[in-house]
Amino acid sequence: xxxxxxxxxxxxxxxxxxxxxxxxxxxxxxxxxxxxxxxxxxxxxxxxxxxxxxxxxxxxxxxxxxxxxxxxxxxxxxxxxxxxxxxxxxxxxxxxxxxxxxxxxxxxxxxxxxxxxxxxxxxxxxxxxxxxxxxxxxxxxxxxxxxxxxxxxxxxxxxxxxxxxxxxxxxxxxxxxxxxxxxxxxxxxxxxxxxxxxxxxxxxxxxxxxxxxxxxxxxxxxxxxxxxxxxxxxxxxxxxxxxxxxxxxxxxxxxx
Amino acid sequence: xxxxxxxxxxxxxxxxxxxxxxxxxxxxxxxxxxxxxxxxxxxxxxxxxxxxxxxxxxxxxxxxxxxxxxxxxxxxxxxxxxxxxxxxxxxxxxxxxxxxxxxxxxxxxxxxxxxxxxxxxxxxxxxxxxxxxxxxxxxxxxxxxxxxxxxxxxxxxxxxxxxxxxxxxxxxxxxxxxxxxxxxxxxxxxxxxxxxxxxxxxxxxxxxxxxxxxxxxxxxxxxxxxxxxxxxxxxxxxxxxxxxxxxxxxxxxxxxxxxxxxxxxxxxxxxxxxxxxxxxxxxxxxxxxxxxxxxxxxxxxxxxxxxxxxxxxxxxxxxxxxxxxxxxxxxxxxxxxxxxxxxxxxxxxxxxxxxxxxxxxxxxxxx
Numbered sequence: 001x002x003x004x005x006x007x008x009x010x011x012x013x014x015x016x017x018x019x020x021x022x023x024x025x026x027x028x029x030x031x032x033x034x035x036x037x038x039x040x041x042x043x044x045x046x047x048x049x050x051x052x053x054x055x056x057x058x059x060x061x062x063x064x065x066x067x068x069x070x071x072x073x074x075x076x077x078x079x080x081x082x083x084x085x086x087x088x089x090x091x092x093x094x095x096x097x098x099x100x101x102x103x104x105x106x107x108x109x110x111x112x113x114x115x116x117x118x119x120x121x122x123x124x125x126x127x128x129x130x131x132x133x134x135x136x137x138x139x140x141x142x143x144x145x146x147x148x149x150x151x152x153x154x155x156x157x158x159x160x161x162x163x164x165x166x167x168x169x170x171x172x173x174x175x176x177x178x179x180x181x182x183x184x185x186x187x188x189x190x191x192x193x194x195x196x197x198x199x200x201x202x203x204x205x206x207x208x209x210x211x212x213x214x215x216x217x218x219x220x221x222x223x224x225x226x227x228x229x230x231x232x233x234x235x236x237x238x239x240x241x242x243x244x245x246x247x248x249x250x251x252x253x254x255x256x
Numbered sequence: 257x258x259x260x261x262x263x264x265x266x267x268x269x270x271x272x273x274x275x276x277x278x279x280x281x282x283x284x285x286x287x288x289x290x291x292x293x294x295x296x297x298x299x300x301x302x303x304x305x306x307x308x309x310x311x312x313x314x315x316x317x318x319x320x321x322x323x324x325x326x327x328x329x330x331x332x333x334x335x336x337x338x339x340x341x342x343x344x345x346x347x348x349x350x351x352x353x354x355x356x357x358x359x360x361x362x363x364x365x366x367x368x369x370x371x372x373x374x375x376x377x378x379x380x381x382x383x384x385x386x387x388x389x390x391x392x393x394x395x396x397x398x399x400x401x402x403x404x405x406x407x408x409x410x411x412x413x414x415x416x417x418x419x420x421x422x423x424x425x426x427x428x429x430x431x432x433x434x435x436x437x438x439x440x441x442x443x444x445x446x447x448x449x450x451x452x453x454x455x456x457x458x459x460x461x462x463x464x465x466x467x468x469x470x471x472x473x474x475x476x477x478x479x480x481x482x483x484x485x486x487x488x489x490x491x492x493x494x495x496x497x498x499x500x501x502x503x504x505x506x507x508x509x510x511x512x513x514x515x516x517x518x519x520x521x522x523x524x525x526x527x528x529x530x531x532x533x534x535x536x537x538x539x540x541x542x543x544x545x546x547x548x549x550x551x552x553x554x555x556x557x558x559x560x561x562x563x564x565x566x567x568x569x570x571x572x573x574x575x576x577x578x579x580x581x582x583x584x585x586x587x588x589x590x591x592x593x594x595x596x597x598x599x600x601x602x603x604x605x606x607x608x609x610x611x612x613x614x615x616x617x618x619x620x621x622x623x
Contacts, residue, residue, distance in 0.1 A: 063520050090526040100521035104539050104619055113535060114525035146619040166525060 013072075014039045014170055014201045015060060020069035022052075022059060029055050030066070031225045039169075042202045044212040044233075047222035048248060053205040056222070057172045060203070061092045074169065090118065093163030097175040099155045101147035107134070107158050108143040111165045119166070126165070133161040137191050153184030157191055164195075171195065173204040207252060213237065221245045313593070324584055336587040337594050340578050344594075347414015347569050353406065356397050357417050363393060364424075372609065374616070387428070410488040414569035416598065421488075422495060422560040422570065427553055429496035434503025435542075439533065441508055452504070459501035464559055467494045472566035491563050499556045506552055510545035511537065543617050550610035554603045571595055 015037040022030040030052045037043055045053045058064040059071060062078055062085045071078040073088045102110050111130035115121040121129070134140045137157035139150075147155055156176055163171060173192065177185045189211050196202055196215040206212070212219050212233055219236040221229045221244070229236070229245045237253075240246050269275075286292040316331030319338070327333035337344065346354050367390050369375070370382035398421075401407040413421065440452035459467070471494035472487060479485075514537055522532035542549070564573040575591040578584065 061524055063523065086526055086528065089524060092524075094521075094524040096517055096521065098515075098517055100515075100517035102518065102521070102536055102540075104543065104617075114527060117531055117535065118526040148619060162525070 012038050014041070014074060015203070016070070016072040017056075017060075018070040018072070020059065020066050020071060022055060022064065022066045022068075029225050030059070033069070033227060035220075035227065037170075037201060037203065039201055040199045041217045042196050042200075042215050043204070043218050043220060044216040045203060045205045045220045045222060046207060046209075046212070046248070046252075047228075051222045052225040053222050054174050057094075057174060057203055057205055060170075060172060061089050061094060063094075090166060091168055092170045092172060093166060093168035094172045094174065095156070095159050095163060095176045097178050099147070099152075099159045099179075101155055101159055101162070103147050106144050106146055107139070107150070110147065110158060111162045114162075115165050130161070130165050133164045134158070136164070136194075137161045138187075151184060152180045153187045156180065156184075156188045160188075160191055160195070170201045170203075173202065173206065175205050175207075177206065177208055209237070209253065221248065223248070324587075332590050332593065333587060334590065334594075336578070336584050336590050339584075340575075343578070344415050344571065344574055346417050347574055348412040349408060349414070349417065350406075350412070353400070353408055356400070356405065356408075360394050360397050363390060391425075391428070410486050413488065415574045416571045418488075418563075418568060419557075419560050419571040422492065422563060422568075423557045425492050426495040426499050426556055426560075430499035430503045430552075430556070431549070433496070433500035435507050435538065437500060437504035438507035438511060441504065442511060456501045456504050459498055460505070464495070464498050464562055465565060467498050468562060468566050470494070487566065488568065491566060491568060495556070495560070495563075499552065502552050502555075503549070506545050506548040507541065509548065510541035510543075513544055514540050543614075546610050546614050546617075550606055554606055557603060557606070558599060571598060 013036060015035070017033050017035040020030060020033040021028070033056060045057070047053050055064055059066045060073060074091050076084050076088055078084065078088060102113070105113065108127060108130055111133065112123065112126040115126040115129065116123055131140055131143065134143055137160055139154055139157055142150055142154060142158070147158065150158065176192070177188050180188065185208070189208060192202075192204070192211065193215055204211070216233050218230055219233050220227055221236070221242075223244050229240065229242050237249065240249055285295045312331045314331075316329045318327040318329050318331065318333050318335055320326065321335045322339065323335070324333070326335055342351060342354070346357055349357060367382060367386040371379060371386050376382055396402050397405070398413070399408060399410065437452050437456060440448045441456065443449050443452070468491060471490040475490060476484060518536055518540070519532055522536045527535065560570055561572040563570050569577065572595050575595050579588045579591045
């Protein structure tokens with residue numbers, strides 16, 4: 001770990017985005033994003049599709065490159081330096097909408113792959129660790145099956161366990177329940193809630209407003225590449241300030 | 257009025273007409289009068305064709321004897337194959353040295369078995385043996401000149417032996433090189449990508465015959481006086497590069513079928529590019545390309561016969577040469593049937609192996 005990261009470990013800031021811009025070709029996807037996430041803070045990001053929510057969190061672990069401004073994760077600034085990118089990726093876990101489990105490996109192998117190859121953990125130790133996390137997401141009995149043999153909800157819980165095996169300090173969730181059947185959403189949300197209760201720093205892109213009300217410290221609304229509004233959940237839902245937020249909330253809460 | 261079901265329906269076996277031999281026959285062969293008639297006609301046609309082949313190749317064939325005069329029956333004269341068997345198998349490799357080729361076969365068969373079968377679980381040492389040790393052993397064993405083994409010039413190699421050397425060297429070089437080229441073609445680095453695209457498109461744009469011809473006739477013109485490669489080596493380089501270009505495109509197809517999320521997940525976990533490729537992307541990409549890879553191998557195996565035009569005597573050309581012998585005039589049919597049978601056995605084995613492998617690697621996944 002670099003000195004800056006060590007120095008920053010005591011500080012309370014986990015993620016900082018300062019004046020960040022991103023373009024896809026000519027298209028300006030993210031405009032002047034400023035965001036400070038404190039250690040242990042849980043942030044829920046919502047907004048219409050195409051508003052740049054996913055792109056923003058994908059910039060935090062460099063799955064997307066930003067073109068202007070600064071991103072500082074755990075005291076390390078994201079640049080083109082591959083070493084720093086790798087360092088950040090090891091500290092930041094990510095859960096995807098479509099799980100992205102490795103279909104040719106068993107559940108257990110999915111979980112132990114990165115600890116063994118990236119952290120150089122001995123195999124037996126990595127497996128014991130993985131079983132611990134699989135128990136936490138309540139599917140230890142599926143360890144030797146392949147992802148294709150599990151339900152969507154189970155797969156997403158494996159994906160969470162796989163991330164946790166790297167002991168990340170920050171977790172990013174990119175619409176983790178959007179691809180699930182309704183009856184499986186709650187099992188994934190329960191896992192996320194228990195993770196939140198343990199003090200994990202989390203940024204979740206989700207439309208699960210119930211989840212936002214339960215765990216979020218802050219709810220953020222994005223539209224057209226900008227952060228329009230951010231507030232604690234009670235305030236955000238009871239008393240939204242901007243017209244766009246009000247419209248969005250009326251649309252999604254109408255169905256809920 | 258609401259309808260409420262309180263009892264569960266029990267599971268029942270399927271109707272008898274759908275299972276068992278009778279069910280299968282009725283379902284597949286005699287499902288209607290027309291289909292029944294077609295089945296009977298097909299059986300008759302198959303019988304007529306097969307009985308002709310069996311009569312020619314076995315019942316009325318001649319196996320005993322030494323010369324053409326011994327072939328008295330109406331069927332095939334396998335005496336021709338028998339008389340020239342040594343040459344067909346080994347070419348002009350000196351008869352007293354042919355044991356070296358056989359030892360090479362046995363060592364290769366052991367290595368192949370270890371690497372391809374299910375018996376040996378850890379593939380590390382078989383891979384080291386097959387890709388590192390075995391080629392070196394074969395080089396010294398076959399060409400000699402060391403360890404008291406007399407030198408055998410490659411111009412004396414021939415027959416099935418030469419065909420196998422050409423095919424296996426090309427296959428062993430083409431697969432790894434093809435993978436590297438495929439990765440290079442998808443690389444973010446423009447120079448690497450341009451080189452790979454250039455190489456692949458150049459090689460794929462010309463027929464194998466011209467590649468072989470250039471390697472054997474034109475290359476020496478460009479080399480300085482006195483520098484000369486072995487003719488077989490030149491053919492091997494030509495064939496390997498040629499099949500690598502095809503392999504690259506096959507592998508690229510497999511790479512493209514892997515969803516982007518797989519690489520993203522690997523990156524997110526902190527895996528580097530080569531780790532992600534070796535552990536996540538390639539195992540999946542190669543698995544889905546197995547049918548096309550084996551297809552390319554089979555094509556390559558049969559394309560080895562084209563070395564005929566640069567004067568190497570592989571299985572086909574040595575048999576062809578044999579049929580022009582005045583002692584054995586009119587034996588072309590036997591010769592070609594035999595060559596076809598040998599090629600078929602090898603190609604069919606590769607095909608069956610690939611099906612077995614696909615089945616074994618199937619993990620029942622959808623993404």
